[in-house]
Amino acid sequence: xxxxxxxxxxxxxxxxxxARPWIEAAAAAYPCLIDRVHHLADLYNMVNVPxxxxxxxxxxxxxxxxxAGSMDAFRAMDRKTFTLPDEVMAERNRxxxxxxxAVRDWVLHGSRSVHAMNATRAAEKLKLPDPSIAEAHARFxxxxxxxxxxxxxxxxxxxxxxxxxHPDSWAMWRQAAAKDTRGLxxxxxxxxxxxxxxxxxxxxxxxxxxxx
Amino acid sequence: xxxxxxxxxxxxxxxxxxxxxxxxxDHVAIEQATGWSWKPEGLCHGDVxxxxxxxxxxxVTRGGRLxxxxxxxxxxxxxxxxxxxSVWVLGSGATQRSAALATLQAPEFTLPDLDGHLHSLSSYRxxxxxxxxxxxx
Numbered sequence: 622x623x624x625x626x627x628x629x630x631x632x633x634x635x636x637x638x639x640a641r642p643w644i645e646a647a648a649a650a651y652p653c654l655i656d657r658v659h660h661l662a663d664l665y666n667m668v669n670v671p672x673x674x675x676x677x678x679x680x681x682x683x684x685x686x687x688x689a690g691s692m693d694a695f696r697a698m699d700r701k702t703f704t705l706p707d708e709v710m711a712e713r714n715r716x717x718x719x720x721x722x723a724v725r726d727w728v729l730h731g732s733r734s735v736h737a738m739n740a741t742r743a744a745e746k747l748k749l750p751d752p753s754i755a756e757a758h759a760r761f762x763x764x765x766x767x768x769x770x771x772x773x774x775x776x777x778x779x780x781x782x783x784x785x786x787h788p789d790s791w792a793m794w795r796q797a798a799a800k801d802t803r804g805l806x807x808x809x810x811x812x813x814x815x816x817x818x819x820x821x822x823x824x825x826x827x828x829x830x831x832x833x
Numbered sequence: 834x835x836x837x838x839x840x841x842x843x844x845x846x847x848x849x850x851x852x853x854x855x856x857x858x859d860h861v862a863i864e865q866a867t868g869w870s871w872k873p874e875g876l877c878h879g880d881v882x883x884x885x886x887x888x889x890x891x892x893v894t895r896g897g898r899l900x901x902x903x904x905x906x907x908x909x910x911x912x913x914x915x916x917x918x919s920v921w922v923l924g925s926g927a928t929q930r931s932a933a934l935a936t937l938q939a940p941e942f943t944l945p946d947l948d949g950h951l952h953s954l955s956s957y958r959x960x961x962x963x964x965x966x967x968x969x970x
Contacts, residue, residue: 625961626959626960626961627960627961627963628957628960628961628962628963629962629963629965630952630954630957630962630963630964630965631965631966631967632944632964632965632966632967633966633967633968633969634966634967634968635967635968635969635970637947639969639970640947640968640969641947642969643967643969644947645947652946652952653946653947654944654945654946654952655944655945655946655947656944660840660841660942660944661942661944661964661966662966663925663930664930664933664940664942665934665940666930666934667966670966670967670968671965671966671967672965672966673963673964673965673966674939674964675961675962675963675964676939676954676961676962676963676964677961678958678959678960678961679958680938680939680954680955680958681937681938681939682934682937682938682939685934689965689966724963727961728961731961740937743937744935744937747934747935747937749927749930749931749934749935750927750930750931751927752909752911752926752927754927755910755911755924755925755926755927755930756911756913756924758911758924758925759911759912759913759922759923759924760913760922762838762922762924763838763913763914763915763920763922766836766838766843766920766922767915767920770920772915775915775916779913779915792966792968795968795970796968796970798970800970804969804970805970806970
């Protein structure tokens, strides 16, 4: 992939101490960056992980932020055994393969790939922030800073305000939420929020066109 | 000591004056904390100048200082601070973020890796970049 002038840039919307074991285990040849205050989410109006943006050789966005290969399979999970039904596993693998096949197609064919959007389509697909989202990012930034300063109560207040202003951001909510022994914000409150989505997605599908 | 966070800048200003929702900075501090310049025509960055609001002139400038918090809100951008008014975030507005995204030029950023080395998106120009987020949480 490198020979095709392609580079993965992985950004952890995370703290260095919790991201470190994953980065060290991956031992990736590409840049693995740390974004403590979720600046990237502020700049690109991102709301969850994994989301990805495709950027061409001239620095233009050819696919705006979207879910990168994940789907809502986990919502069908048995919440005691953490297992998934076989057919859901199969669908999850299909979605992941389809997305990464699209990435490979772009790597090989560049702007001729059906998956690289022209400016009109990319602009249509962009989701733009509103003033509540902008304020949420400012409060989240303040909250992360205050936490590092050891001002826990004030920090949590600011991050809760951020989540209230920007309820669609799972990144803000999960970063601030209590974690289980696996380091995941997956307690009862997480599932309550997921269930409250109803028919809305946790990972909105990336809408990959059929290339054939 | 006042700390101002703006985009990826973190600036400590011993001489800044904060009073509730007001944040008074001189020319040098404004430039340091935000990259914007306070000029006779207004608050300027590159070719862009935001004129000071005339009607509230007294509330925005005083003794060689500008109430940057008021100016920031005047330009439609979020300003938040802690209860002690000692840590401030001069955020970026939805209009400004949206305008930047709508150009489809990928917004520039600089972030560290685990060793603290800084990486800028612009340094990868000439290659296709698959910019992906992840997290442990």
